[in-house]
Amino acid sequence: MDSALGPPEAMAEKREELTPMMRQYHDLCARYDDALVLFQVGDFYETFCGAAERTARLLEITLTSREDSTGEYPMSGIPIDNAESYIEALLEAGYRVAVADQVEEPGETSGVVGRAVTRVITPGTLTEDELLASDDNNFVAAVARGDGSGAPSDDDALALALLDVSTGDFLATSSTSSEAITDEISRFDPSEAVVGPDASTDLVPADCMVTPFDAAVFERERAASLLSQYFGQPDALVAGDAETRACGALLAYAEYARGGEHGQADDTDEPADAGNSEPAPPIDASQRTRLEYLTHLTRYDPREYLLLDAVALRSLELFEPRAVHARDDATLVGALDETASALGGRKLRDWVRRPLLEPDRIDARLDAVEELTGSVQSREHLHELLRDVYDLERLIGRISRERANARDLRSLRDTLAVVPELRERLADADCERLERLHETLDPLADIRELIDDAIVSDPPIEITAGGVIAEGYDADLDDLRATARDGKQWIDDLEERERERTGVDSLKVGYNSVHGYYIEVTNPNLEAVPENYERRQTLKNSERFVTPALKERESQIVGAEERADEREYDLFCDVRRQVADEVERVQTLADAVATLDALVSLATVAAQYDYCRPEILEPDAGSDDATATGDPSGLEIDIEGGRHPVVERTQDSFVPNDAHFADDERLAVITGPNMSGKSTYMRQVAQIVLLAQVGSFVPATAARLTPVDRIFTRVGASDDIAGGRSTFMVEMDELATILRAADERSLVLLDEVGRGTSTADGLAIAQAITEHLHDAVGATTLFATHHHPLTDVAEDLEAAFTLHFEVEQDEGEVVFEHEVAPGAATGSYGVEVATAAGVPETVVERSRELVDEAASDGTAVTTTDVERSAEAVAATADGGDVPTDIAAELRALDLAHLTPVEALTELDRLKQVLENER
Template sequence: MDPALGPPEQMAEKRDELTPMMAQYHDLCARYDDAIVLFQVGDFYETFCGAAERTARLLEIALTSREDSTGEYPMAGIPIDNAESYIEELLEAGYRVAVADQVEEPGETSGVVERAVTRVITPGTLTEDELLSSDDNNFVAAIAREGERLGLGLLDVSTGDFYATSATAPESIADEVSRFDPSEAVVGPDAPADPVPDDCMVTPFDARAFDRERAADKLAAYFRNPDALLAADAEIRACGALLAYAEYVRGGEHEGERGDVDDEERVEAVFEGDAEQRLEYITQLTRYDPREYLLLDAVALRSLELFEPRTVHGRDDATLVGVLDETASALGGRKLRDWIRRPLLEPARIEARHDAVAELKSAVRTRERLHDRLREVYDLERLIGRISRERANARDLRSLRDTLAVVPQIREQLADADCERLRSLRENLDPLADVRELIEDAVVAEPPIEITEGGIIAEGYDDDLDDLRGTARDGKQWIDDLEERERERTGIDSLKVGHNSVHGYYIEVTNPNLDSVPENYQRRQTLKNSERFVTPKLKEREDEIVGAQQRADEREYELFCEVRSEIAAEVERVQGLAEAIAALDALISLATVAAQYDYCRPEMLERDGRDGLEIDVEGGRHPVVERTQESFVPNDARLTNDRRLAVITGPNMSGKSTYMRQVAQIVLLAQVGSFVPARAARLTPVDRIFTRVGASDDIAGGRSTFMVEMDELATILREADERSLVLLDEVGRGTSTADGMAIAQAITEHLHDRVGATTLFATHHHPLTELADELGAAFTLHFEVDEDDGEVVFHHEIAPGAATGSYGVEVATAAGVPETVVERSRELVSEAAGDDVDDGESIEEREDAIDGDASAEPTAGAAAAATADGGDIPTDIATELRALDLAHLTPVEALTELDRLKRLLEE
């Protein structure tokens, strides 16, 4: 256990000697020993001992100390008013947080103030707006095993989005976990934790929650007939346990009224079905089959830069979602990300989205008006979640009212919609007129944040409240008039009537006028220059005002809770409205991008049997790169079942990787329901996109770049089929030239002969272009490059056939490698080729001589010598030279290698 967590040892040794407050802290740490306990002391949340040292270091706050009769303890605290920002840092550091609030007023108790854990905050169960991204979901996952099958549940506690699936292969569950990217996971007994990525917190939870019958009972409390809703016992175990965990974590929200609850009691309350624990806003559970959507594993998500740039210095908007997201609301932003996360496979469903995008693209004024209205929409999903959890204040209700006021205007803009998708959305835009009227009648237009101090219920809503307010108002008016009356009666012109929270109402008379004070004035307070008095009548009126005001505040809170509960009962209607708004906003975003950046509607082809894919793109562009460059050169892509494996050659920086990703992103965009950056496109829906693009290693896992590459290739060769799109970039770089060429050729043959996947293979192994001529469905492409006075000119245009060279040294020159290194590189390339090079021979021809001579490469350790330019070069050095991939060496790496080889030659 982390030394910052659990009962502080310093306190545990003398528990019976602790002060009452520190004993409270010790006991709460013991109950929540897997969390950092934030312990309220006045206006601060404090931590002590090891937890204080840890939080002070993590949060960069002052470490102080507390001293009492039992000793001195390290102490660190954060202000309650700004606690969320600090809690977020603790969560990001991998901790759970238990918030222990004061549940008694200090003035109402003679002993130590009682404290209780009112919230357990974990990365996957956040509901606080300040800690959540507004435009993305925050999922917590659960994995359970039943026999050979693994069940996966995914729940966004802030919105109520709830999904379930299952598979027999852990790799399939890992793919789905990567797709949804949960921030936390609970794993059942005997279930593997391997599908959970390293950046996801794995939280232990009571194994009983995964019991099949117990999980089914928990699901039955939320949904009718869960056995029919879910397809496997493993899914029931995972989803039931997930609900139990969500109840356990969020159940503390009501404990301020119930007093302190032991952690074990909290778990038992969940198992016993405590009604107060139930999350009423979780009303739907979507069971899906991964095969219903285009599958994108973690490697593809990362390589295609769907949500995050591949480089640490990449722009945040340099992602596919970054260029597509023109949504006006948080609802639309999350829906768009869900569509990108789960592209469709069925052409009819894809076409329905395309129809809507087409209509919205052409109806410019309607689209712009809708966008303007949607900007006024609040986050209904999280709003109704807070309302259902009794965490919403009066301003939240007014936000709901303001959103509902916009719905009739949105419906009006869609009144003339032609396509079925938009007409259906219009029908689902329930204006909830009754809810809107309730809020308008009950809650004032600009209520305060606090809901217990009055001022939130509108005049005329409740007769009893109006009477109490009238009594208080009349009393205050009497007091307002009292000052003038008393001045006239006493003749004291400086007499003042005032009020403070300690002494209530008073009459203040300065010292020079004390002789004029009437007999019925009773002294209340003595000041330096004056005295304060009360009269029996003033005291009576004060009691009436305070009593009426207190009863009015209590009545307001009671009425507010009733209104909030009445709205919570309409949770499913509000969620249905939120779903319709989210989809409409996402479609408008796609239409806006299509109009602004000249995207075309792709023609979607039927998935006819198992005859492979057709990808026919005319003038395609990379949707992200074209936004970050001053100009972009469009390129075609034509792949069919008879022409499905493209071997692409050309030097680095010519555009091979961009081209491959461009094709994949166009396919993905089409299946999302978007138009695509191209002049025209005909596409068959793809089942899965595989990528082996870019070099990376796994230092923590002890895997080299080459090992990572081989692992990813193994997955592709094992799981790809004729419905897959495969992107391969420079396979075999991490080993010798001979080995790399052999691996690349074997993979090419396997993908062509046995897998049948549509494949784009970018390579510097030029002999592969000859292999492509021998394979019936393979063909070659290359990027045009010119050499002008020794400098490479990239055209970024793709053309049939193979490249004539790699231009590695020229690329090094363009990258800024010192001229002396470049010239030495030319010499070494010439020497390694074993040719006498005349002045008219181009560097391209020299490189080709090496690239094409892999079959003649000597084995490492051979003792023979090769002669070039009259000098003897040891064969082992020549072998190393041939193995150098100049096109992929950084300038520093090239300089280091050349220096090392030069020194070997000089020895």
């Protein structure tokens, strides 16, 4: 354990000698030994000992010290009112932060002030607006494997649970395939994960924090008990033992992060007095921080949506641009996002993250987008109204967690005020989706009326200082305020009365927080002071006095104000609880508003950028048994005048291109020089398909297509140095995944396969993959290549065809037409492209000489080299540390009689066996 986090050994050894406050700090560090404890002392969060030294260096704050009877300790602190910026820095540095607040008022206890951890802040459990990096979902994940206590089929199942603690979105799924779970984790991109004892952390991407957590919370009985307390019987919510364990463990972790005790890690069975930490208490509703706003658990099957793995998400630039210096909005979701609210933005991202498969569901969205696109005034008015919508999901989350202030309630009220106008704009909607939204947009008039009646229109931020509750809401509060007001008015009149009575025109009545109300008389006028004046304070040039009547009024005013503040706080908490009780209604409204905003955004983009409605075709019902056989699938992609939705906005002009794929033409070999547009063309085809399945209009003149089940990409060069994989090995891994998982319902993009090895090997691999995808897989494929002999291969394959990008040469310079045409390119024009890029002329001339020499050699291409490469890769697949049975299988392979694709497929199978044995 890092001594900067847990209690130092020296402190532990003399725990009983510590001062009560330092003993508190010691015990909290021991209990939350995986986090850095911020310990409230007055207006600061303090750290001590090694944690103080580490914090001072990291946050660049002053390191001081504290001394008591046991010695001197380093100490550093951050101001509570500016803590978020410091906490953000700690999170970015990889720390988890346990915030220990004072839970008692210093004046109300005779001993040390009680402190408790009220929240554990981690990358996946953020709820503070200041710490959340964007309006997108921030998921924490849990992964679990079945433990054999359920049905036999559950033993091999892996489950994934996902929770956005800030919004309450809670999802669960499972699969017997570890690759499927990895794909889903990549799809949702959680910032943190807890992993069950029987699951591997290798499932989680390297950029996701893996948090060690008490293995006991993954036990089925314990997980099922907690799950049932939130949502009822687990069997009615989730499928199987693994999902129960993952969901229950994730709930336990979320409760722990919000200040609950039962989920904390405890690696010892020793009694509390034998170590630094008490054992984790059992699940007990009285000891837990229940998350009341978690009202729904949604189980989904990944196969209900278009599948996108991490490679496809990255290659198609759905959420993040590939270029280092690209604009943040240079992504597909950036091109679509004209939403007016955070709610709508999250909904749109979820639609892009999970495109639909069912034509009826797709058409329902398209109907709504079409109606909104055609009604300009209605769409624009809706967009303006939605600008006034606050983030209802996070608002009701804060309200339910009792962390909302009066301004949050007013923000909720202001959002509810928009809903009747939204409903009015949808009153005459024709399509079923918009009609349903009209019915679902509940104005929540009772909640709005409650907040209107109870909370002033412009409340202060602090909820304990008064001025929050509106006049007329509570008679007792009004009486207390009247008493305070009357007393202050009496005091305001006192100055004039006393001036008249004493004849001292300079007499003043004032107030300060130390001495209260006073009457001030300057020294030259002290002789005029009446007998009933009692001296309270002597100043250099004056004296201050009180009278019995003034003290009585002061007591009335102060007492009334204190009781009024207490009454206001109680009333505010009661109003907040009443609103929190309606959490499900607010969440239902939030979902409806988010859906409307996302639809308006899609319609706005369609109208602004001249998108068309795609025609969605029904899949061929007879193709179910054709998987991975190459048999016709009935899949069709027919795009006229297609454009890349992102690239077209960054260029002064963009050349549209058609794309036509069907059973008899399902594999296109695309040639042409670099920079001619091959990669852009392939990506735009995939993005148009994806947009259509999102339910969006598409950048094209016309489009008709059958929904695809999965998009695979092998595009661009990348390596994995940390993992010991070269660019070529990464490419081969990605190809192996495609060859193993693709079927006739898949769309496959391949760009320059085989570049990381010799020309002969590369061409052999490319040809073998082309033949395999055509004959055995049957996937709709776009294959861009500089291996021109592949065009001859395509001529011999029944459902393959060739495309090329036109170029012209003008006085030796290459002019890219960016226009696709049937047939093969006449050359790659690599030397000409090098010239355009500014390569020195001597190098260019030597390149031309070598090209001419190679052309005259007529070198033949064989597959011998690739077979040798496959053999070498297989022999070193696991760094030489190969189990005996795998080694035997490798020795038994007859590589001389395997095609390159067969060798790669066999290598991938053995690799999977090795990974499963780890």
